[in-house]
Amino acid sequence: MNKQLIGSVVVIGGGISGMLSALDLANSGYYVYLVEKGPSIGGVMAQLDKTFPTNDCAM
Amino acid sequence: MDTYINKIRELSLKLLKKKEVVKVIGFTKGTLPMATSPIAISLEQDVEKLIFNSTCGLNLANYIRNHKGKIAVIAKGCDSRNIITHIVENQIPREQLHIIGVPCKGMIDKTKVASLFDDDIIEFSEDNDTLLLKSSSKEERLNKQDYLRENCKLCMHKNPVIYDDLVGDLVDEQTLDTPYPDVEQIENMDADTKWQHFDKLTKNCIRCYACRNACPICYCPTCFVDESGPQWVGKGQDKTDVNTFHFLRAFHCAGRCTDCGACVEACPMDINVRDFTRKLNKDSFELFEWEAGLDLTKRPPLDAYSPNDPNDFIK
């Protein structure tokens, strides 16, 4: 017990969900490693045209 | 009219005597036959100077700002509506005002009357609905109803909306099926005709700004035309600049104008400035069911945002 906690988090997956987890943690005081297997982050949402139901541009 | 005058003097005297107010703002007789002039009476012996007749066409709400102590003001229907607008727009607190309401029977169109004569009118009097006029060359007896100002003909709020005293019985209000026939006429013009109409309308404007200065709702410390950084409007007689002044002023009055007619009354060039403001009054009425100066609790429609505001103009 009482092992020293490490104030960092690994986030696996750079889709919308992973990116936002990483941002929230980084903005609240934790060091974040964002790991993505592809060459860029953005995930499937980046491939969408518009989003339902507001027709906002997904990009 | 005489009963109104007597009552105005009586009430004013009472208020000054009891020191309920420090002054009474009303009209006094002018030096020309059809002229009256706003006056502030603070001495009891001066109440005899107060008069009221069909030539009191200016709006006394224009005279109630920046006084010390409580004041009384004589208010026709339109004056009272502008008093409400002033209260709503923080220009004077209600408590600082004693409103002597005058049920209005309409003001006369002095230009129209004068145009019957080639020379200057030297005498004017009225007896109920009859106007008596005299120049050095002729005399005319006129039916007052035929010589009402255009705004008075279309007025639907002759009685004061708020008041503390009344100087006579309330008069019957008219209801109109088409309250904006003049605007409709212009709306129905094609673009060219409309342009010509407005071009001709402001042709003689000398930019004296009497329309603005007679208007109770034009109370900005610095009017946009006087602004130099940035200079919104050129100051010369360039037609674009002249028209810009009139257009912008009208927009600043949108939803606030009571169509009291003081602007037209004051214009030395007989420009019917109401052609600008009336359109916006009509729009306020049709889009927001709004007439200015009827409600102490509501701000004009353009002063507030509601998600339910009409937005048909967004195509």
Place this chain on the structure above:
Amino acid sequence: MPLKYAINPDICLKLTKDKCGTCEEVCPANAIDYTQTEEHITINAGSIIYSPGFTPFDPSKFDNYQYANFPNVITSMEFERILSATGPTMGHVTTFPKLPLNPKKKKDKLLAQKRKDPKKIAWFQCVGSRDINKCDNPYCSSVCCMYAVKEAIIAKEHAGGDLDCSIFYMDMRTPGKEFEKYYENAKDKHGINFIRTKVHSVTENPETHDLNIRYVDDFGQIVDDTYDMIVLSVGLEISEETKALSEKLGIDLTSNGFCKTNSFEPVTSSRDGIYISGVFNNPKDIPDSVLDASAAASAAGDALSSARDTLTKSVEKIEEINVVGERPRIGAFICDCGSNIKGVVDCEAVTEYAKTLPYVEFADESMYACSQDAQSKMVDFIKEKNLNRIVIAACTPKTHEPLFQETLANSGLNKYLFEMTNIRNHNSWVHKNNPDIATQKAKDLVRMAVAKAALAEPLKEEKINVNDSVVVVGGGLAGMTSAKSLATQGYSTHIIEKNNQLGGEAHKLYKTAQGEDVQTQLNELIKEVENNDNITVHCNTTLESADGFVGNFKSTLKSDDKEFELEYGIAVLATGAKAFVPDEYEYGNDERIITSLDLDKMFKVNDTKLDTINSAVFIQCVGSRQPDRPYCSRVCCTHSIDNAIELKKRNPKMNVFIIYRDIRTYGESELLYKEARNLGVIFIRYEVDKKPEVTIKGKNLFIKVTDHVLNMPVEIKTDMLTLATAIVPRKDEKLANFFKVPLNDEGFFIEKHAKLGPAEFATSGVFLAGSGHYPKPVNEAITQGRASASRALTLLAKKDSLFTSGIIANVDPLKCSECGVCVSICPYSAPMFATEGRFEGKAEVNPVLCKGCGLCVASCRSGALHLRGFDTNQIFSQIFALGEVV
């Protein structure tokens, strides 16, 4: 469609045979590095968030829809790219969109020449979802109905109104916020056809490649029809790779490969320290993924709270140079954006032109102005040339302005001495075919930006002092969860609950959709909350007022006629919703007619009446999805089916009917639907204009409904009728007013952004969780509770560095006419009348409340209000600059 390119090392000639190397030569940014190899890095971290996402279902193996063989059968993902302006057809909807697959293949080329604008497009729903015959995906993918509707509408927008769009579906599942309205609009306003059927087969006309389909319609008739294109609405799948990694990570999955979670800890995997989010958790759409993301951050952070701030670094602040009174010395930077701008605009000419403009001391062109090296060069230029205003002609300020402003700050310039003009989105992209005009326009835009920048003044950002305690309004599941997370991370939190106990509506629930007992878990959570030293619970308490702004709220609270005040920095609104009290189906006239929550209560107390029932009927959509309440209440389908299963389990002989409109068991809840049918629950569909009729005849209770299969009226005699009632918002206008947050037409709170800000409000410092946002089941309410906490935490963490924007309104008191338009019109209560001092009575703007929207500025007739950074003289000079000719 990756945003960045990568080299496939298996094929690359340079890597395999050391030939070619062309890419290195042509890449203007020198981004190609052949020496990079795989590296193994070991990271020590406190927690893991696993968010691997999904892969779209591959329909190649479906032989009946012939995706692999017919060129005009495509997947929804492919169609999404076709609609996109940056996609292969640049947004033009066309047949044979994927061709030529291989330009050398003659057949492909010939087919590509047959391209035409489609007149009829069909969408097939549930391809790879809700299907165990063709694939093993019994779950609902939750998003396909929505995207199909969206694609159909956008396709019509792109192709023109006469495009015929038909969606073939089983149940239309639009249970999200504002979704039902969108669906109704698709039908009524956009004229999309919705056909409830499963298409049997697709054949192709070998000549035209038109597609013939055959299906059975609502009336049992066989219909043959021809379409130009078919879009397969493919479902979401967890990839084998993800499943394998999950096994390595040692986390339990459901039979479908999704992560197994508990409804009360919905983002926590079975392995300690690993949190999960996104579709891996359960099929879900963007806002739910976004909520998951923040919830996972909250859960991961909770576990590490004692180590907070130990590894993060803070940025060094550079002293600001005072430029007031200096003659403007403008640096103009023109960005090529690779070929994005330079491909169209003559950037060199624009740069040369910029140098000739007044006050421009220096102009430079760069390939990517946003790249690291361009940024550091910019800092050098600013220092070297003593620049005091910066103009950047590049892409959109929406994404890049903060970056450039940071660069300014790094070189000691106030970040508002900056003007950005968009010569990409507004220019090179739209004038692709007119490079000359585009160059001309770029010059115009640069000239205007320079004219404005010359008048830029350094602006001050006011520091916001943040009171770091939190008020959570509402002590239900969402509120308690939020409070718990915030308290765990060290913030003093108050829960304001109007009832005499915590727990809210959850007290009325029996089980979750995953079978957990609600009351046990709820009581545990209540105990945890009550025992947390950082949480103060105020029961029987109501909020009577709220003044102030982010970091500085102040409220009067009323508890048992006693009033007290509370100051706090953050508010979370978790006021929940309530069950609709029905006014139809004879409700209230017979004790056998009950609501879903009544039935839960019977289960909870194990009511003996349950043993006497032989027939039970559920009616769905009671008060939902009808004109006066046009939204779907989201939870009722699952709830009724769950209860139906419970009844069947208690008494397998019982006749159980569910009378429904669309069954909306989204995600893995679909499995419950399947189970219910297996157990013999009978589902009868009705239309909203043909509602079931309930009659009480003597001792008997009858429900008359038209059977959708037989197309005949049937009458069911029942011992119990459960009405699945709508969930209605509290429509708390008073509360909404206190915090200046909006309510939608139905009375649900409107979040900051439907997709990307679902747990917060546009009002800074106010957050949102639970059914006050939209009806939701236990796990989703808890997720949002956590998400709101996470969002609040990012704000609280910035406590000492929270500043207002410099772009705010200010008043010139000499011009103020005191008319109060600004005070009246401001949605944020920023302007007010000065109560003291030389300008008493004149308006003044509270910089902390001002959002810089400019409403007051535009409304001020007296010209007393100015928007800093967008002052009238700046806008005028821009306009005048436009009028000048190059």
Place this chain on the structure above:
Amino acid sequence: MKFITIDKKDWAKGIEKSRKTYQLFGPVKDKNGFFIKSLGKDMLPDMDYHDSVMSVKSVLFPQTENILTTTLDEAQEDHHIMKRAVTDYSPRAVLGIRPYDAKAIELVKLNFDTDDYKDPYWCDAYEATTFVGLGLNKPGPFDFSSSTGSGPFNEEGLDVLLADLDDKYLAKVLTDKGEAFIKACGFDLIADDKESQALFDILRKEAEKNIVSKISTDKLKEKTILEIHEAPFWDDIAFSCINCGTCTFVCPTCWCFDIQDETKRKASTRIRNWDTCMSPLFTKHATGHNPRDTKTQRVRQRFMHKLKYFFDKYDQGIMCVGCGRCVKSCPVNIDIREVCNMMNSYEKQE
């Protein structure tokens, strides 16, 4: 001195003839009143008018006048160099103006044409202009020109004075300029000097009988500025004033102007516009301070300038010719006659 008889039948022909040499201005009816306007082709002055709404001062001193121009186009050699605006100063004649307006021009001249400084724009226009006046046979009830040193047949400032004798005009040629104009018209019927002058005298006396309105200015001079400045009546006079500029704009003697630079595209023009002491901008300093910040101060300034400062400075009487335009145009009926009398009769209470 020379008198010419002009038969009204020959009037139009003569006028037409003068156009070869002169641009013509004269009274024209527009809406509800008469204005002195440039007479276009085939337009005749409407000599039956009584009075014009605006005075004749704008012929020499337009409400908006371009004075200097330059180009900002740096491609031009002379960019940013201010040059005098091109204005047409070819001969012009103003027909039918009333004697009090002509007198006003002489008062305005005191400002624009002095030994120290000659305003080139005004002086050039003045030089180019011939004033053909028309005696006022029947002055209106608000005309008080006889008590301001003018009158219905006053000759000051005129080049020709016409008397309307029903079927003919009798022209009194007063200057060389006048003579040149009459010649250009081809009017050559010389009338007897003595008889004609007698006729003018009778007409003047008849007309003056009509003037019922009078002001007293006799004691203005002996009062000190401070005395009148501090008189208690100013607040009362100013109360009703709305501070429009009507009175100053219609006034034939008000000469104040404001200078503005206007730039359109690359062309920059310096213009001068009529200004008005009624406007708060009139004396506003660049600092924002305004020494005449209140309405009362501005109203007082107008009357003090006209009736006291001018009187003291030039010793040419008051800066008012008694036309009565400001009295009739004022929206609130502030009457210069009353104010003048108040100032004249004011005795400081000890």
